[in-house]
Amino acid sequence: MNAPMPNASALDFIPAVGDMVFTPLQCELLTTAHRLGREKFAPRAAQWDREASFPFANYDDLRNAGFLKLCVPTAHGGLGADYATYMMVAAEIGRFCGATALTWNMHICSTMWTGVLADGIPMTDGQRTEHLARRELHFRRVVNDGAIYAQPFSEGSAAAAGRAPFGTTAKKVEGGWRVNGRKIFASLSGAADYYGILCTEDKGDDHPDARDTLYLSVPATSAGFSISGEWDPLGMRGTVSRNLAFKDVFVSDAEQLMPRGIYFKGAQTWPAMFFTLAPTYLGLATAAYDFTVKYLRGEVEGEPPVKRRQYPTKQIAVAQLRIQLEGMKSLFARAIAEARPNPSKDEKLRLYAAHYSVMEGANDIARLAIRTCGGQSMMKHLPLERLYRDSRCGALMLPWTAELILDRMGRETLYEAGERDE
Numbered sequence: 546m547n548a549p550m551p552n553a554s555a556l557d558f559i560p561a562v563g564d565m566v567f568t569p570l571q572c573e574l575l576t577t578a579h580r581l582g583r584e585k586f587a588p589r590a591a592q593w594d595r596e597a598s599f600p601f602a603n604y605d606d607l608r609n610a611g612f613l614k615l616c617v618p619t620a621h622g623g624l625g626a627d628y629a630t631y632m633m634v635a636a637e638i639g640r641f642c643g644a645t646a647l648t649w650n651m652h653i654c655s656t657m658w659t660g661v662l663a664d665g666i667p668m669t670d671g672q673r674t675e676h677l678a679r680r681e682l683h684f685r686r687v688v689n690d691g692a693i694y695a696q697p698f699s700e701g702s703a704a705a706a707g708r709a710p711f712g713t714t715a716k717k718v719e720g721g722w723r724v725n726g727r728k729i730f731a732s733l734s735g736a737a738d739y740y741g742i743l744c745t746e747d748k749g750d751d752h753p754d755a756r757d758t759l760y761l762s763v764p765a766t767s768a769g770f771s772i773s774g775e776w777d778p779l780g781m782r783g784t785v786s787r788n789l790a791f792k793d794v795f796v797s798d799a800e801q802l803m804p805r806g807i808y809f810k811g812a813q814t815w816p817a818m819f820f821t822l823a824p825t826y827l828g829l830a831t832a833a834y835d836f837t838v839k840y841l842r843g844e845v846e847g848e849p850p851v852k853r854r855q856y857p858t859k860q861i862a863v864a865q866l867r868i869q870l871e872g873m874k875s876l877f878a879r880a881i882a883e884a885r886p887n888p889s890k891d892e893k894l895r896l897y898a899a900h901y902s903v904m905e906g907a908n909d910i911a912r913l914a915i916r917t918c919g920g921q922s923m924m925k926h927l928p929l930e931r932l933y934r935d936s937r938c939g940a941l942m943l944p945w946t947a948e949l950i951l952d953r954m955g956r957e958t959l960y961e962a963g964e965r966d967e
């Protein structure tokens with residue numbers, strides 16, 4: 546990572562992640578994200594939401610800015626952003642378009658998990674050599690062709706929660722794998738060039754095992770691959786998260802995104818890999834807060850300049866919003882600074898707390914923002930009602946739904962590894 550700047554004054558705005566010490570690379574990326582978001586993504590956000598259509602124009606801008614290769618290591622032609630840098634930039638994008646930030650996360654994870662995160666996962670020398678050779682192909686596609694990767698894991702079973710093996714299977718055949726199964730909620734469906742799926746290696750017996758999880762990329766042009774289903778949800782409508790089916794889809798060995806068995810180890814080694822869904826929602830919460838302040842001051846463009854700030858109830862509500870937002874940002878900033886392979890128990894519990902606070906807090910903030918601004922603020926030509934709907938989705942996302950975080954936190958606080966009651 547580059548040397549830190551002495552302070553954040555190089556930025557002429559306060560990023561969604563908060564005011565802190567940034568490296569020169571972080572300053573540069575945050576500035577670009579803020580400019581793209583304000584000038585391009587925010588004005589377009591209502592269109593994707595209304596149509597439930599994918600933000601292709603935003604992806605052209607992300608590609609032109611080099612943001613599709615943000616986490617590809619510099620040695621492979623990428624921008625070389627580390628985990629914390631990605632998390633800061635993603636929050637800034639989420640501030641202007643939730644659907645763009647959330648789908649961009651799916652793409653980025655395909656490069657970050659195989660890149661900087663994989664570097665911290667234990668592998669044998671053979672596995673490491675295999676991985677370094679294979680990931681080159683994927684990095685090249687992103688860097689040279691501007692390819693987009695999706696990340697469809699969910700199947701509507703206990704697998705995405707990490708409680709059962711994936712029902713989608715891959716059987717080893719000559720030169721590659723034969724994939725069968727289905728996925729639901731595949732963000733970027735129809736927009737991605739490659740679908741990075743999790744599936745279980747079919748070893749020909751009746752004992753599927755989560756340790757045999759494979760992480761494979763399926764090219765969108767593969768024979769036997771199809772997309773189906775309606776997409777008309779409450780929020781995050783621009784993610785276009787439809788169903789995928791794989792019927793005897795052949796993918797070559799080169800499409801393996803991680804060596805056999807490594808994804809399972811990675812999920813245990815690097816819990817912060819699941820926290821990457823959170824910055825989108827920190828961005829949404831920041832947007833709801835920003836809007837409320839502007840609205841109460843009578844400064845929203847295109848609206849009558851009616852001030853509502855003089856009422857003590859509004860002032861108190863704004864203070865409450867700020868207190869909750871500051872709490873979320875502090876936990877978020879600490880969690881991204883601490884993220885590493887094999888975190889301590891204390892760090893892991895804090896990571897869960899950060900995730901829960903952001904995912905539940907974003908919707909709390911949007912709810913209070915609407916109540917405080919009042920009826921005119923929830924009209925469709927203003928962003929607040931979309932922020933309210935989009936922010937509802939964070940706590941539903943597996944494997945760390947708000948419910949499952951509470952479940953994990955409670956259990957892992959009260960039980961040490963391997964401890965049981967008689």
Ligand SMILES: Cc1cc2nc3c(=O)[nH]c(=O)nc-3n(C[C@H](O)[C@H](O)[C@H](O)COP(=O)(O)OP(=O)(O)OC[C@H]3O[C@@H](n4cnc5c(N)ncnc54)[C@H](O)[C@@H]3O)c2cc1C
Pocket residue numbers: 651696697698699700701702703705706708729730731732733780781784786938940941942943944946947948949
């Ligand atoms: C906008 C949006 C975009 C998405 N994009 C993607 C994507 O790109 N890729 C992807 O893989 N997924 C994606 N998802 C799916 C998401 O991660 C979840 O898989 C999905 O929301 C789960 O919905 P479900 O109704 O199938 O949940 P269910 O599995 O029916 O679970 C319902 C609730 O029960 C709880 N629960 C689930 N399993 C257990 C368990 N074993 N023990 C105790 N409690 C449990 C959880 O709190 C969960 O919220 C997306 C979801 C949304 C809303």
